[in-house]
Amino acid sequence: MSNYDPQKIEPKWQQYWDKNNSFAAPDKSAKPKFYCLIEFPYPSAEGLHVGHPRSYTALDILARKRRMQGYNVLYPIGFDAFGLPSENYAIKTGIQPAITTEKNIATFSRQLKTLGLSFDWQRQVVTTDPKYYKWTQWIFLQMYKHGLAYKAKMAINWCLSCKIGLANEEVVAGKCERCGGEVEQREKEQWMLKITKYADRLIEDLDTVDYLERIKAQQINWIGRSEGVNLKNKIKDLNIEFEVYDSIPQTFMAQTFTVIAPEHPLVEKLVKGTKYEKEVLEFVEKIKKKKAQNKFDIEKEMEGIFTGRYVENYLGIGRDLPIWVASYALADYGTGIVNCSVHDERDYAFAKKYDIPLHPVLFPQDQELAKKVKNLEVFYRQPDGILEEPGQFKGMRWDTAREPVINYLDSKGFGKRAVNYKLRDWVFSRQRYWGEPIPMVYCENCKKTGASVDGWIPVPEKDLPVELPQVKNYEPTDNGESPLAAITDWVNTKCPICGGPAKRETDTMPNWAGSNWYFLRYTDPHNNKALADDKKLEYWTPVDWYNGGMEHTTLHLLYSRFVYKFLYDIGAVPKKCGPEPYKKRTSHGMILGEGGEKMSKSRGNVINPDQVVKEYGADTLRLYEMFMGPFDQAIPWDTKGVVGVRRFLDRVYKVVSRIAEDLKKSEIRNQNLESRLIHRTIKKVSADIETQDYNTAVSALMIQFNGVDGNPDWRPKIEEMKGDYFCDINALKNFLKILSPFAPHICEELWQMLGYKESIFKEAWPTYDDSLAKEEEIELVIQINGKIRDKIKVPADITEQLAERTALESEKVTKYLADKTVKNVIFVPGRLINFVI
RNA sequence: GCCCAGGUGGUGGAACUGGUAUACACGCAGGACUUAAAAUCCUGUGGCUGCAAAGCCAUGCGGGUUCGAUUCCCGCCCUGGGCACCA
Numbered sequence A: 001m002s003n004y005d006p007q008k009i010e011p012k013w014q015q016y017w018d019k020n021n022s023f024a025a026p027d028k029s030a031k032p033k034f035y036c037l038i039e040f041p042y043p044s045a046e047g048l049h050v051g052h053p054r055s056y057t058a059l060d061i062l063a064r065k066r067r068m069q070g071y072n073v074l075y076p077i078g079f080d081a082f083g084l085p086s087e088n089y090a091i092k093t094g095i096q097p098a099i100t101t102e103k104n105i106a107t108f109s110r111q112l113k114t115l116g117l118s119f120d121w122q123r124q125v126v127t128t129d130p131k132y133y134k135w136t137q138w139i140f141l142q143m144y145k146h147g148l149a150y151k152a153k154m155a156i157n158w159c160l161s162c163k164i165g166l167a168n169e170e171v172v173a174g175k176c177e178r179c180g181g182e183v184e185q186r187e188k189e190q191w192m193l194k195i196t197k198y199a200d201r202l203i204e205d206l207d208t209v210d211y212l213e214r215i216k217a218q219q220i221n222w223i224g225r226s227e228g229v230n231l232k233n234k235i236k237d238l239n240i241e242f243e244v245y246d247s248i249p250q251t252f253m254a255q256t257f258t259v260i261a262p263e264h265p266l267v268e269k270l271v272k273g274t275k276y277e278k279e280v281l282e283f284v285e286k287i288k289k290k291k292a293q294n295k296f297d298i299e300k301e302m303e304g305i306f307t308g309r310y311v312e313n314y315l316g317i318g319r320d321l322p323i324w325v326a327s328y329a330l331a332d333y334g335t336g337i338v339n340c341s342v343h344d345e346r347d348y349a350f351a352k353k354y355d356i357p358l359h360p361v362l363f364p365q366d367q368e369l370a371k372k373v374k375n376l377e378v379f380y381r382q383p384d385g386i387l388e389e390p391g392q393f394k395g396m397r398w399d400t401a402r403e404p405v406i407n408y409l410d411s412k413g414f415g416k417r418a419v420n421y422k423l424r425d426w427v428f429s430r431q432r433y434w435g436e437p438i439p440m441v442y443c444e445n446c447k448k449t450g451a452s453v454d455g456w457i458p459v460p461e462k463d464l465p466v467e468l469p470q471v472k473n474y475e476p477t478d479n480g481e482s483p484l485a486a487i488t489d490w491v492n493t494k495c496p497i498c499g500g501p502a503k504r505e506t507d508t509m510p511n512w513a514g515s516n517w518y519f520l521r522y523t524d525p526h527n528n529k530a531l532a533d534d535k536k537l538e539y540w541t542p543v544d545w546y547n548g549g550m551e552h553t554t555l556h557l558l559y560s561r562f563v564y565k566f567l568y569d570i571g572a573v574p575k576k577c578g579p580e581p582y583k584k585r586t587s588h589g590m591i592l593g594e595g596g597e598k599m600s601k602s603r604g605n606v607i608n609p610d611q612v613v614k615e616y617g618a619d620t621l622r623l624y625e626m627f628m629g630p631f632d633q634a635i636p637w638d639t640k641g642v643v644g645v646r647r648f649l650d651r652v653y654k655v656v657s658r659i660a661e662d663l664k665k666s667e668i669r670n671q672n673l674e675s676r677l678i679h680r681t682i683k684k685v686s687a688d689i690e691t692q693d694y695n696t697a698v699s700a701l702m703i704q705f706n707g708v709d710g711n712p713d714w715r716p717k718i719e720e721m722k723g724d725y726f727c728d729i730n731a732l733k734n735f736l737k738i739l740s741p742f743a744p745h746i747c748e749e750l751w752q753m754l755g756y757k758e759s760i761f762k763e764a765w766p767t768y769d770d771s772l773a774k775e776e777e778i779e780l781v782i783q784i785n786g787k788i789r790d791k792i793k794v795p796a797d798i799t800e801q802l803a804e805r806t807a808l809e810s811e812k813v814t815k816y817l818a819d820k821t822v823k824n825v826i827f828v829p830g831r832l833i834n835f836v837i
Numbered sequence B: 001g002c003c004c005a006g007g008u009g010g011u012g013g014a015a016c017u018g019g020u021a022u023a024c025a026c027g028c029a030g031g032a033c034u035u036a037a038a039a040u041c042c043u044g045u046g047g048c049u050g051c052a053a054a055g056c057c058a059u060g061c062g063g064g065u066u067c068g069a070u071u072c073c074c075g076c077c078c079u080g081g082g083c084a085c086c087a
Helices: A007-018 A051-068 A085-094 A097-113 A128-144 A196-210 A214-225 A251-254 A265-273 A277-292 A347-353 A367-374 A397-410 A444-448 A534-540 A556-569 A609-616 A620-626 A639-664 A677-688 A695-706 A729-739 A744-753 A800-809 A811-817
Strands: A033-039 A073-075 A150-161 A162-166 A184-193 A228-237 A238-244 A258-259 A304-311 A321-324 A338-339 A414-421 A440-442 A454-457 A490-496 A501-504 A545-549 A583-588 A667-669 A724-727 A776-783 A786-796 A824-828 A832-836
Touching: A007 A609, A007 A620, A007 A744, A033 A051, A033 A534, A051 A073, A051 A085, A051 A545, A051 A583, A051 A620, A051 A677, A085 A184, A128 A150, A128 A454, A128 A556, A162 A184, A162 A347, A162 A414, A162 A744, A196 A214, A196 A556, A214 A556, A214 A583, A228 A251, A228 A304, A228 A338, A228 A397, A238 A265, A238 A338, A238 A414, A251 A397, A251 A811, A258 A265, A258 A304, A258 A347, A258 A620, A265 A304, A304 A347, A338 A347, A347 A367, A367 A677, A397 A414, A444 A501, A609 A620, A609 A639, A620 A695, A620 A744, A639 A695, A639 A729, A639 A744, A677 A695, A695 A729, A729 A744, A776 A800, A776 A811, A786 A800, A786 A811, A800 A824, A800 A832
Parallel strands: A033 A073, A033 A545, A258 A321, A545 A583, A667 A724, A776 A832
Antiparallel strands: A150 A162, A150 A184, A228 A238, A228 A414, A258 A338, A304 A321, A440 A454, A440 A501, A490 A501, A776 A786, A824 A832
C-alpha cells in the first residue's frame, strides 16, 4: 500500500487528459451543448493568484459534471493580454510588451495546467494576437459605420501619473483606479462609443436573463434611467431659448430660480458685455479648477454667482427666474441647466445661502409643520404632501399628481416627456501604446473636398489588422499623445479614398475592447473570414453560465452586453443566438489574506497557488477553495483549513487503495449493504453544484466518506479491513464519481486502481432513488409549549395518532403533562409533535 | 444620503417552505501508539449552575406575530460592497 502522493499522480493524469484531448469540444454533436465561461485572466507578471482558481474550479466542477450528464461542454480559456502593467514594465526596462506578455502567458498556462482544469486549450484566444485583434478592429469599424463611434471633444479624466485618459469607470473616489494617483479634467478629442443608445435595452433585457439579483440591481443603478419633462425656457433680453430637464415636475409652480453649470457654453453668452462678465468668468475658472482637482466638497462648498440674467415669464405664470451659475450643477446631465425650487434639498440650501426668494407649493397635513414650510424654515418633500398650486391640482398628493402634471405640461406645450440616464457614452481612446490601434486615418484633403465631413476615414476592412508597430520609447507624452505618434513611418500613410497623404489615428483602444467579444471567438478561434462562423455561433451561443468578479458588473459585463447587442443588430451574430450573450451570470467572492485583509504584495500576505499545489496538491487546493465558505462571499485564506482538506483526501486514498488491492487478492467481497446515505449524498451534491453551494457539497462528501457519527454504512472501517470483509462497491463507485469533479486527479487514480481502464469522466453522473434518499428512522422531537422535552426514535412515516400515543408514553412528557390539560397538539410529519398546555 | 449583501461557538461556517440552532472543518483538551516527537487513530468540546440527574440562557440590539422565530413584521446598531451634487 502506497501513500497518497499528489506530486506523482497529478502530473500523470494531466498528461493523460492532454494526450487524449479529453476536454476538446467538438462543434457538432448529438449531445446537447453546454457553454460555461470564466473571465479570461490578464497575464500579469505576478502569475496566478489564489483568487483565480476559485472561479475556475467552480465552473470546472460544473463542466465536468455536465460532461458526465451527457452534454457536449465548451469550457474555454484565453488571455486578455493588452494592458498597462506590461507597458509600464516596458517603460522601466525597455523590454517589449509583446515579449513580456508571451512570457507571462507561458507562466499562466503552466500554472493553470497544474490545477487540472478541464479547459479546451485548443481554442485558446489571446487578445494581443493580430489575428484576434483584427476582429476587435473590425467591430470598431462596424460601430463607426453605424454611427455608434464618433469623435468628440470631451472633458476627460486625466491621470497625472499614468498620463492617460480614464473612463468614468476607472476613476474611483476622484483617484486613478490603477495607480491611485491624482486625476484632473482635460479637454481632448476622443473616440466615443454610443452605449447610451442601448441604455433602455440593457435594462429591459435583464428580465430575460438569469443573473444574480444584485448584479441586475447594480447594472440598473449604474444606467440610472430617469423619466421626466424637458421644460422650455427663454432668456429675457436675449433671443436664446433653452430647455431644462425636470424629473419631479409636480412642483413646477414652486420654481423661483435657475442654475447653470459652470462649464456650460451658454454662461459666456449670458454675461458677455455686461457688468457681471468679469466676476462670473473668474468664478467659473475657480470652480473648474476645484473640480479638476476633485477637491470639491458639495455640502460645505456649494457656491454660486448671479449672472444678471433672467428666464422670462417662466411657463407663462408671470414670474422671471434669476439665473445663477452654481457649483453643484452638472454640465453633462440633462441640459446642464436646472430650474430650482424650495422642494429640492440642494436648491433649498443654495437659495438659503444666497437669499434667493422661494415659493413653497407643497405642504404636509401636519399644521405645525406646514407653517414651518410656509415660513421657509425647513426643507419639505414627501409622497403624501398636498399640492397647493396650480389650481387644477390643488389638494392632490405629490406622488399621485405626477402623471397628471406631466400630461398637463405636455398638453400645454410647456415641455415634452424626456428620459435621462446617468450612463454616459463610453470614452474609447487611450493615449497609450499597448492596445489595439484604432483603425482610422485622417486626411486633410478629403476634408477639403468634402469626401469626409471631419477628415476621418475608416481603414478598409481588407487592410485589417492595423498592426501595432514596434517602438523604442514607450513613455507616453505630456501633451497627451500616444507613443505611436512618434513613429512617423507608421503614422504617415495613404488616404484610402484619395490616395493622398494621410495620418493614422495614434490612440489605441482601452483594454476592454478585446474582452467585449472574446466569448464569441471561442466558438471559432481560428477563423480568418469572420469573427466567427455563423453555424458555430448558432450552435454554441449564448453562453449558458458565466461566472466572474463582482467588480466587472458595471464595466466588462455591461460593455460586452452592449457590444453583443450591436453585433446581433447588424447580423454579425445570427438572430438564432438571441439578444443576450449570457443566459446566466454568477459571481464569486474575493479570497482575502489570512488576516482578513485584501491580499497584496505590500501587506506580504499573498498566497502563491504554486506553493499550495507543491505542498498539498492541486486536488487539495481545489477542494479547499470550494470548502472554505459560501462561494459568493469574501473569505480569508486559512492554511489550517487546507490541512484539514488534505487529511480527508489522505483518508480517502488510504481506504480506497486498500480496498482496490484486497479486491485483486479476493480478500474482500462486494455486497450491496443497502446504504441510504449514498442516495442522500448524490442528491445533495448534485443539487449543491447547481446552486453553487460548493461548501455544503464538500461537507456532504465528507459525511458520505466518514459516515454519520463516524459509522459509514457502505464500507469497512480501517480496523475492520483484514481477512474476509465486505464493501458496497457500487456505493464506493458512486462516491468517487461525485467527488471526481472536485478532486479529479485522485479519483482518476483510484478509479484506475479499482480496475477500470477508461477515465472516470466517461462515466455517467450517478442517479439516486428519492425514496431511499429519505431517512428511514427519525428522531421525533417532543415539545411542550414549544420547548423540547424529549426525543424518540420512530419510523419516518409515523402517523399523528401513533406519534401522539408514543410521545405520551415518554416519562419526561408525563412529568410535564401531569395535572395539565392539553389544549392543542401540533404534529409536523417527520419532525416533531408539540403539546400546548 | 441611496441601492445591494451580511451580523450564528475560540475560528471558517451549517440549518428545507416558520419546526431538534451550532452540520462539516479548523482549533483546543484528554487518551492510544511511540524511548520521544511528528504523523495517525479514538473521545470530548456554545455559555452558566450542578457531584449528577437536570435546569436556565444563547443566532447584533429592542419590540411584535406564532404552539414554535437564525428564518416573518416594525424600530434601531454595526460591518462589507456599489453609487454618490443625476435636478
